[in-house]
Amino acid sequence: MFIIKDDLDKDALQNAAKKVEEKFLKLLPKAVDLEQQVVDAMTYALMAGGKRIRPFLVMESARIFGVGESSALRVAAAVECVHTYSLIHDDLPCMDDDDMRRGQPSVHKKFDEATAVLAGDALLTLAFEILADEKTHADPRVRCELISYMAKALGVNGMVGGQMFDLLAENQELDKIRITRLQRMKTGALIVFSSEAGAILGKAEDKRRQAIKGYAHDVGLAFQITDDLLDEEGSSEEVGKTVGKDATSGKATFVSLFGIDQTRIMATMLISQAIKHLDGFGKKAENLRNLAKFIINRAH
Secondary structure, eight states, X not given: XXXXXXXXXXXXXXXXXXXXXXXXXXXXXXXXXXXXXXXXXXXXXXXXXXXXXHHHHHHHHHHHTTOOHHHHHHHHHHHHHHHHHHHHXXXXXXXXXXXXXXXXXXXXXXXXXXXXXXXXXXXXHHHHHHHHSTTTOSOHHHHHHHHHHHHHHHSTTTHHHXXXXXXXXTTOOOOHHHXXXXXXXXXXXHHHHXXXXXXXXXXXXXXXXXXXXXXXXXXXXXXXXXXXXXXXHOOHHHHSSOOSHHHHHTXXXXXXXXXXXXXXXXXXXXXXXXXXXXXXXXXGGXXXXXXXXXXXXXOO
């Protein structure tokens, strides 16, 4: 059992998720002809549920830095668009080849592979369209920084590079340094962007921005470690996707390197470090502290 108690206000998480989902429906493009199928696939993937942890990070970091909810919601929606795009592509037969996501058929199973690829592409480009709009922030320099930072989080040195690393590392022995780098790229980079987005929107001073970034680095790695533990110990019904695939595919994870017990200790230590980064924010950061605890106690 984890030694860190989870005190997250689940209503706060669910309320943020509801607001972001309402924003999705307003931001999704309208189709007039046969392109309706890709819009349907985008909607299907976006509205399939999920914890909405990344949007919650955006909303809470924005609140800490005094950012209005309207701007925060737009960035939160953009973040979930790119996260959903990554899940759609990750499930494709040429990638991790998974038929189930969030407890329902993956997009390529519900529709077809071509539609899944295009839906992912469309969600990715929609995210940048949202960030570029002046409704997201009146200052064009802030919008440009959001766009630049998100692009880096998703590119070769972020999520895409991490996914390539993950695919090529199958059946290879990796040490702790390389596995950590893989996880920070594959999962952590977007979590860091989500957390730091509020600081960007609020034009926060560097010291406070670095504190929230330090929190996000530790939370992001702990999140992926917990995913690896769930793949080893969880059930498909609870997790919402096929489990046991890491071992079957020969993926290099902290679990494969250190075992379950030591990996769980590492995740707990990371969460303790993450919480420490928030000391300077006082009670405003209580939801972020509790989210960190929730991340390693979750069952899916």
